[in-house]
Amino acid sequence: MNYMTSLRAEFLKVKRTSLIYFTILASVFVPVVMLLENLDGTPIGNPGWADPFQTYYAQGWMFIAILILPMFIVLISTLLLQIEHRNYTWKQVVASPQQFHTLLISKFLVLQAFIIIMLLVYNVLMLAAALPIDLLYPDFNIFSYLDSWDSLLLVNVRTYFAALGISGLQFWLALRFRNFIVSLGLGMLLCIVGPLLVFEFKIESILVNFPFALSILVNIKKYTAISVRIQWLSVGYMVAFLAIAFVEFNRKKVKS
Secondary structure (H helix, E strand, O other): OOOOHHHHHHHHHHOOOHHHHHHHHHHHHHHHHHHHHHHOOOOOOOOOOOOOOHHHHHHHHHHHHHHHHHHHHHHHHHHHHHHHHOOHHHHHHHHHHOOOOHHHHHHHHHHHHHHHHHHHHHHHHHHHHHHHHHHHOHOOOOHHHHHHHHHHHHHHHHHHHHHHHHHHHHHHHHOOOOOOOHHHHHHHHHHHHHHHHHHOOOOOOOOOHHHHHHHHOOOHHHHHHHHHHHHHHHHHHHHHHHHHHHHHHHOOOOOO
């Protein structure tokens, strides 16, 4: 069974599941918050001098980097692997004519597809949410944030790459533990630890190497100089955790 066939089979499994609804919810949350916050009187800042990119898009994006994206990855990873755990179908899947690495990579690619879709829909909804703000406050020139389209693209790309480590770690946890509460609980705990390290404890030697802090750091000016290093570190974490997942899965040591 080749990769495309395996990938198609994995996508069929997620049809009519809660993964789609959670993806929509994660995409909608921040645009709605930013819309309501800007409609509540004068938009954030002074319309005469405020930079819409900083006051609208950048602030919304920090919600994504700090809270929504890590939690979304944790939830989707856990739910994706629970399809096999919940239905007791691992033995049937393993017995199918496909190699172990093909199966795991296909599942991981499905996870990445959901993450990319969430980010794309989020950006479209941020654009849609800007419309009523522009109608009420035309002097704010909120759509001028689109003039920084190259910055928008860079922000999305670097945050995605910085979050790959979270994807790899949570994918392994979701595969390792059959119990939904255990893998989800561990992931959510790490989602809390990440921001605490960045904004409270500020232990540089730890936070610049902590997987759940990396997607935050690449969006902070202080760490611009090491942004590329952070993204490569995240990719390294992804490869390492996927390798661990493959070894455990191959040896049939996934906890039951």
